[in-house]
Amino acid sequence: xxxxxxxxxxxxxxxxxxxxxxxxxxxxxxxxxxxxxxxxxxxxxxxxxxxxxxxxxxxxxxxxxxxxxxxxxxxxxxxxxxxxxxxxxxxxxxxxxxxxxxxxxxxxxxxxxxxxxxxxxxxxxxxxxxxxxxxxxxxxxxxxxxxxxxxxxxxxxxxxxxxxxxxxxxxxxxxxxxxxxxxxxxxxxxxxxxxxxxxxxxxxxxxxxxxxxxxxxxxxxxxxxxxxxxxxxxxxxxxxxxxxxxxxxxxxxxxxxxxxxxxxxxxxxxxx
Amino acid sequence: xxxxxxxxxxxxxxxxxxxxxxxxxxxxxxxxxxxxxxxxxxxxxxxxxxxxxxxxxxxxxxxxxxxxxxxxxxxxxxxxxxxxxxxxxxxxxxxxxxxxxxxxxxxxxxxxxxxxxxxxxxxxxxxxxxxxxxxxxxxxxxxxxxxxxxxxxxxxxxxxxxxxxxxxxxxxxxxxxxxxxxxxxxxxxxxxxxxxxxxxxxxxxxxxxxxxxxxxxxxxxxxxxxxxxxxxxxxxxxxxxxxxxxxxxxxxxxxxxxxxxxxxxxxxxxxxxxxxxxxxxxxxxxxxxxxxxxxxxxxxxxxxxxxxxxxxxxxxxxxxxxxxxxxxxxxxxxxxxxxxxxxxxxxxxxxxxxxxxxxxxxxxxxxxxxxxxxxxxxxxxxxxxxxxxxxxxxxxxxxxxxxxxxxxxxxxxxx
Numbered sequence: 220x221x222x223x224x225x226x227x228x229x230x231x232x233x234x235x236x237x238x239x240x241x242x243x244x245x246x247x248x249x250x251x252x253x254x255x256x257x258x259x260x261x262x263x264x265x266x267x268x269x270x271x272x273x274x275x276x277x278x279x280x281x282x283x284x285x286x287x288x289x290x291x292x293x294x295x296x297x298x299x300x301x302x303x304x305x306x307x308x309x310x311x312x313x314x315x316x317x318x319x320x321x322x323x324x325x326x327x328x329x330x331x332x333x334x335x336x337x338x339x340x341x342x343x344x345x346x347x348x349x350x351x352x353x354x355x356x357x358x359x360x361x362x363x364x365x366x367x368x369x370x371x372x373x374x375x376x377x378x379x380x381x382x383x384x385x386x387x388x389x390x391x392x393x394x395x396x397x398x399x400x401x402x403x404x405x406x407x408x409x410x411x412x413x414x415x416x417x418x419x420x421x422x423x424x425x426x427x428x429x430x431x432x433x434x435x436x437x438x439x440x441x442x443x444x445x446x447x448x449x450x451x452x453x454x455x456x457x458x459x460x461x462x463x464x465x466x467x468x469x470x471x472x473x474x475x476x477x478x479x480x481x482x483x484x485x486x487x488x489x490x491x
Numbered sequence: 492x493x494x495x496x497x498x499x500x501x502x503x504x505x506x507x508x509x510x511x512x513x514x515x516x517x518x519x520x521x522x523x524x525x526x527x528x529x530x531x532x533x534x535x536x537x538x539x540x541x542x543x544x545x546x547x548x549x550x551x552x553x554x555x556x557x558x559x560x561x562x563x564x565x566x567x568x569x570x571x572x573x574x575x576x577x578x579x580x581x582x583x584x585x586x587x588x589x590x591x592x593x594x595x596x597x598x599x600x601x602x603x604x605x606x607x608x609x610x611x612x613x614x615x616x617x618x619x620x621x622x623x624x625x626x627x628x629x630x631x632x633x634x635x636x637x638x639x640x641x642x643x644x645x646x647x648x649x650x651x652x653x654x655x656x657x658x659x660x661x662x663x664x665x666x667x668x669x670x671x672x673x674x675x676x677x678x679x680x681x682x683x684x685x686x687x688x689x690x691x692x693x694x695x696x697x698x699x700x701x702x703x704x705x706x707x708x709x710x711x712x713x714x715x716x717x718x719x720x721x722x723x724x725x726x727x728x729x730x731x732x733x734x735x736x737x738x739x740x741x742x743x744x745x746x747x748x749x750x751x752x753x754x755x756x757x758x759x760x761x762x763x764x765x766x767x768x769x770x771x772x773x774x775x776x777x778x779x780x781x782x783x784x785x786x787x788x789x790x791x792x793x794x795x796x797x798x799x800x801x802x803x804x805x806x807x808x809x810x811x812x813x814x815x816x817x818x819x820x821x822x823x824x825x826x827x828x829x830x831x832x833x834x835x836x837x838x839x840x841x842x843x844x845x846x847x848x849x850x851x852x853x854x855x856x857x858x859x860x861x862x863x864x865x866x867x868x869x870x871x872x873x874x875x876x877x878x879x880x881x882x883x884x885x886x887x888x889x890x891x892x893x894x895x896x897x898x899x900x901x902x903x904x905x906x
Binding site for chain 1: 493496497499516517520522527530533558559560561582
């Protein structure tokens, strides 16, 4: 790993990811894809330590995403991309939306009110993608026809493939320091004990919000057609990230502006 | 530093272990027949009535809370004890898949707004013009929200303020705790002991209505053959009060009850759901709202003044009958006697003018206000300065005075 990027944060991202995978394996056994919510409640309410493991999985997933964001900021500032070929940079950038998908699909899979509505919105957004929309939906979502079967497979496979790919080629697992792992695990444990993640029951009022990072898009969907709000708009930061290698200045401005805008969109969404 | 981390980690794990040992895990995931998760059922064995059976409805559609959690605190977060309370009823009884039209109607009904009482009080006390009508601010909801007060409103708050549907059940002390509760004020009855849960019913017993309808108009008392006596409890028998007492300490005496009461009919045998729950319009006075008439049943075709059908009146074998809600019997509905009731010389008489031989009347009813004392404001449940007291004297059970209203001869009662 590059010495100029912040190695603590980089490893924190990798470690959270690893912990999410490990805790995920424990959850995968009792999870039943044909009754996602029932088995999730079962994991929490019936299995010993079930809620603890689910909490760890939830928070390590969140931490992986947050540390990844930080890691990207540091790496861009350290200009570590300069030593990467366009090919490997493109691959690396592609892992970002995949990580977001891994996190997002976790919500869909648990299938409470948040997850279920997020799944349906995501499905209709995927169908908006030109040409390959139908294919993508069948690959990744299709919740309205098939429940969470496909999302679950995608959640599982993409997470593992992503991690295997990243360790093969972006970082060296042998250099993982056990104390960094302990540190991340502790943070996740503290969060789990004091702020257990709650499933949201289905309620008759229509004020359903999706996962926290999705609220901005939901808000934008109120104002723009789905293609623009749900496909073009979220692609902007990914494209800007990719272009950063060549047009750092412009891409930087776009990235900052996009996130500031997104922050306010989310604020509006949450205050509804 | 590292030691500290390990220490912290061990403590957290020990804490989790402790929590795990202490808590009781559910034996399984509980669901309703439609597959909705309902973990309330893991702890609770209450069994509501058949139409809301626990296997079908569960608990959370009515009591809210979080049905996905097994820890009591988390499960009870947002839980409410009385789903019928008008403050929450849109989310409970009135949820889209259950009774969505009811809350809106009920909130407009006179029993929720008390607009008749408030408007008349304000007018008679000269606080608003004589012709003031359709004032949205003449409602309990408005008073609760704004805290508005005046002399007439203070009187209302302290003496009448417990007889409306916004009243939170269990909030006021003593017997008043039983009053109000929104939908529950009418629809709730005690359940069987083994069910551990009260029963929601369409068969509304008399007591539920009379919990409110027992003063001023005294309809609820007179109907059952109770006459509210003066406050002496005479005649004395064996060294004690001879008269019976009501739950609030008022003395009553037995008189002949209404013919319909004797036949086992209750208020809702006559008063249909549009009159009680409201028909969606916001009325000013009960005269506009009440639609049942004597003729709807006697000599009519089971149709109210506003053209609605009375549910349990029908024609069978050439005769009109009423199926009693509680009696289950088919009561024959006799038409008014063509001579005794409908002779042309009596054309202007209302039915009651002849058919109410006695009516309780209070010639000496008056009110005293003492600004030095304090009294409970029933809307806010707080003691505020100024106390009202009602007096009854010259109570009489007599033939009523008749008067002319419009072109009709009706009963006029003081008190």
